[in-house]
Amino acid sequence: MTTLLLTRNDVRGLTDMPAVIAAVEEAYRSFGDGKVDQPPYMGIHLSTPGAEIDFKAGYSRANELVSLKASSGGFRDNPDRHGVPNGMGTVMLFDGRSGALVCIMDGSLLTGLRTGAAGAISVRAMARPDARSLAVIGTGSQARMQVRAIREVMQIETIRAWGRSSANAAAFAVEIEGQFDIPVTLAGTAAEAAADADVVVTTTRASEVVLRPGSLKPGTHVVAIGTDQRGKRELDPELFRDAYVVVDSEAQCAEKGEVQHAIAAGIIEQAHAEIGQVLLGRRPGRTSAEQITIFDSTGMAIQDNVTAAAILALARERGVGMPFDFLTQTS
Secondary structure, eight states, X not given: OOEEEEOHHHHHHTOOHHHHHHHHHHHHHHHHTTOEEOOOOEEEEOSSTTOEEEEEEEEXXXXXXXXXXXXXXXXXXXXXXXXXXXXXXXXXXXXTTTOOEEEEEEXXXXXXXXXXXXXXXXXXXXXXXXXXXXXXXXOSHHHHHHHHHHTTTSOOOEEEEEOSOHHHHHHHHHHHHHHHOOOEEEOSSHHHHHTTOSEEEEOOOOSSOOBOTTSSOTTOEEEEOSOOSTTOOOBOGGGGTTSEEEESOHHHHHHHSTHHHHHHTTSOSSOSEEHHXXXXXXXXXXXXXXXXXXXXXXXXXXXXXXXXXXXXXXXXXXXXXXXXXXXXXXX
C-alpha cells in the first residue's frame, strides 16, 4: 500500500471552508453518538522556554481512519535560528482496517481550518438567528480564520476587534476589510469590543481574564477558543453563572477548557451539553432570545481526522501529492 505525502502548498490548494464545516459538524455528531474513539491528548513541554508539542489521536468508525496529529508551538526563535515557523503541525492517517499508513500531510493550516469551523458550527447552532454583529478578542491567525468560517453561516455586517498589539490589530482590520468587505472598528478594550456584539469570539493565548461580567448584552453568543490547557483563561468564571454552556468534549473541557475555572470556583458543576448532543437534537442550543450562550472549544482529534480525510479524498481525486511506499524491499 502506498502512502501519500501532502505538503503545505498541497493542503492549501485542497481546502474549502464550507466542506470543512460540513466535515466537522458530522464529526461532532459521530462523537455525540459514541462512534469515535479519542484518548486524552498528550502534551510535552520542551527545554526551550514556552515550547511544547501536543499529540492528538482519534479513530472514526464512520470513515475507518485513525489520525495522529503532532502540533508544536512556542518556538519564538525558530524563524531566525532555524528558518522554520515558530509553530508547526503534521497529521498522519492510518487505515483502520489494516493499520497501514495512508497519508502524511502538513497540519498547520488544517488545525486553523477545523478550529474556525468549530466556531462557525456553534454560531449556527446557538447564536440568535438575527445575529449580525461580531466582536473579535485577539487579532492573530485564528481570529482571521474564525471570521472566514463564521461568515459562511452568519451575515456579518460589522466587526469590532481588540488585540494587545495595536499594530497587529490594525493589520487584522486591513486584511479583513480587504478580503471580505466587512467594516472593522478597532476598540480600545476587550469590553468595548464586546459591548454591543451579537457574537463574541475570543482567540487569545491569555492566562489572565480578558472578558468580564457586564461586558455582554443579553442574547450574546460567546465562542471561547483560546483556552486549551490548564491555567489558560479568557473568561471571568462569573460569566458562566447564568449562561447556557456547551462544550466540544465535556471531559476535555473540564480539565483543560474555559469551564475548568468555573467548575473550580463552584459556579457550575458541568456544562449543559456537548455540541454533538445539540446537533443531534438531544439538547437545545439556546432556550431563549435573551440567554447568553457560551461554546467552550478545546479542539478534538476527531476534527483533525475528518478534515484530513476530506483533504485526502480530494487529493486522490485530483492526483495531488507524492506517493511513496514504506514497505518496498530493496536488495
